[in-house]
Structure formats: C-alpha cells, structure tokens
Amino acid sequence: MIVYGKSIDTWQHDYPLMSSLLATVPVCWRNPELVPFSEALSDISLTATDVSEASTRLQRFAPLLAELFPEVAATRGIIESELQEVPAFSAALAERYSLPWQPRLWLKKDSHLPISGSVKARGGIYEVLFHAEQLALRHRVLSLTDDYRILASDTCRDLFRRHRIAVGSTGNLGLSIGIAASGLGFETTVHMSADARQWKKDKLRSHGVNVIEYEGDYGQAVEQGRQQAEHDEHCYFIDDENSRNLFLGYAVAGERLKVQLAEKNIPVDAEHPLCVYLPCGVGGGPGGIAFGLKLAFGDHVHCFFAEPTEAPCMLMGLYTGLHEALSVADFGISNRTAADGLAVGRPSGFVGRSMARMIDGCYTVPDNELFGLLQSLDATENLQLEPSALAGAPGVARIIEAFADLPLQNATHLIWGTGGGMVPAEEMQHYLTYRG
8 A cells, every 4th residue: 555655664664653543543642843932933924913913803892792692791792711620530530541640630611612612612703703804894884993783783784694604614613603604694604524413513504504514524525615615706715724813713712721820820830831632623723722822821831632543634744744735544544533523634734834843742532532531521520521522631641651751740731621512412411321
C-alpha cells in the first residue's frame, strides 16, 4: 500500500507513532517543535488586537442577544460558561488510571453554553454576528455607535432575509450557526454529514433551518456547501476549516477564563501551570481557544488536543507536517466514531500551521473509553456531556509520563467540556447505559 508516495512500512519507520495510530491504539505525542509563545506568534496571522476587537464586537451585540434569546437575558447578552471543580470525578480518574496523586481538576462547561449548548456557540455565533454587522454597515442601516437592538427592526430583518448563510457541519457548529442566523432573520442552510445526530437535524429544522444530508463524512458536507455557496452572491459560507472569524470567536475564551480563575484565587505561573485538554475535530475551536489561552497566560499554560483513535487527523497532520494534505482515510483509518463532533478525517491547514509550534501535544482516545468516562462523570458529579466532550477527561493520565518535567502535581488541570447541554433525555440515557 502506497500513501503519498511512500509505503506504509516507510511511514512507520520514519514516524514511529504511526504504527499505533494505524492500529487505532491510544497514543500520546509530545510536540518537539514547541517554542516560547513569543516566537510561535510569528506563525499566525492574528494578534491580540484582533481578539480584543472580537471581544468588543460581542459587547456591542450583547443587548441584541439579550432581546432575541431569553437564555442570555440574565447575563445581559454575554454568552459564557461556568467553571466548575469536579473533585469526585478527579478521584475516580485517579483510581481508573492508577495516578500517583489526585489532580486538582476543573470542568469548563462550554457543554452548557446558552443558545446552542456547545463550545460552537462561541465561534459559530460570533461569525454570524460579524457577518450581520458587516452587512448592516455596508447597507448603512447601522453605525458602530448605534444600540445594536436596531438590528431586530423590520428594516434590518428585511435586509437579512434577502441574504443567506451556509455551513458544513457534523452537528454542533450547525446548531450554533443555524439557531443564531435564523434568529436574526437569515435564510440558513446546514450541510450535514452522515454521522450527525438525528436530534440535531430535527432541532435545526424546528428553527426553520434548511438541512441537507449527505451519505459521506464531514469533508464532503463542507465541500458541497462551499461549492453551492460559490454560485450564490448573496450566500455567506462559514468555512470551519479556514475561518479567521470562527477562530477569533473561540479565542475570546482565553481572557474570560483568566478572569474566572482569578475570581477563584487559582494561580497560574511557572510553579502552578495550567494544563488544558481540548477535544479536537477539524481544529478551529480548540485552536482558537489555545491561542486565546496563550495570549492570556503565555508559557504558563499547556494545551493538549484530544482526538478519537478512529479520527486522529490533527495529530497526524502535525506529526507528519502534512496538515490538510493528509486524510486519515488514505491510511486506512475509518473516521467512524461515536464522538460525532470529532469525526473529521482531514484537519484545518490554517489551524495546524498556526499551532505547529504552540501546542504542547496531542493524544487519542477510543470510543469505549469515552463512554466509560461519560458514565463516570454522571455517577460522580451528576453532570451529563456528550461523548466527544469527554475526550479531554483522560488528559492527565495520557501526559503524565511524556511530560514528567512539568510540575503536574501542582498544576490546575482543566477539561474543556465541548457539548452535551442540549442532548435530549432519551439520547443521553442511551449514552449512560452504553456497554459497547
């Protein structure tokens, strides 16, 4: 079997982890290209100013969001999640993985973000708002000094109704964009891959969103959506693989987490590092968050991407340097996983290159482990997440040997819970009783 001009034996010789990756055996990879953040900044075309402007834009939209979505009325239109310590789950993890000590473990509950119930509420909703603002400014129905609630007026909604928004998604990004865009009045289409959950499709349709289903994977859904949008001058396609705006929406989370940790008197410094475990699909969400965290904490934060063993595209792209030129399917890896939000066969080249010297490492998790962790979190903390959101949970156990030089026992360990807040009770019960 020849892949990209080399035999599988040659790949395995040149990249020793490849044997385990191809056998879908869990691995942990430490990034040998990691450099101080000040150096890695040159790899990315975005800056702290860009993130600050994104944060300011979200503030401008807050009054409108509070009016359109009752879920964020109490927070005056700010979409943010709770940071919760999970000591009982930490104890269960220490026992499960025979850890030499119990980590101080926190859960960032983006799984329960308002409006769309997943981390995609950050990037997806932000890009919809960015596009709505640019459109309204261009048509002179809005100025930057206006009260943005004017965008709910008949004049503005008539403008938005004449324009379309489209996206390709495995589920959660489609939910966030579909709910937000339809709420503003846009005609919205979500191109969904075969592994997307039926309840997510039903939820979108209940909001008046046009859902187009494909028999193929995420890559096909994105490509079909992109091609259709290219032939429609009034259609704005949100490209999860390459979007700077999605990335910036996620990056705002870094400064917000810094405030939350300070409020809880949790230090982040050389002796008390912050280790963050981020479930990763195409890479936009975890990449944007990692960038924001690096801006907030510099070299005192260590970020790790977590992927299913059947879809380790970002790890393989970083490891080989091939980035988006690589598809796991070309190596015979199935890309079939219950972690539907992570079922991506080809990584974002933009994110891969941006993170090439910034991310500390990556690791993989099999589906049966995700379900076991999901059930353990429910039993110990009465918290329910979807399978993909549990990819961050084994992070401490995965890195403890490869990163023995870090003061991990003194670190604050943070699982980024990416989804689950909107999962129907019947579906969640299936997860909780799953036995493989």
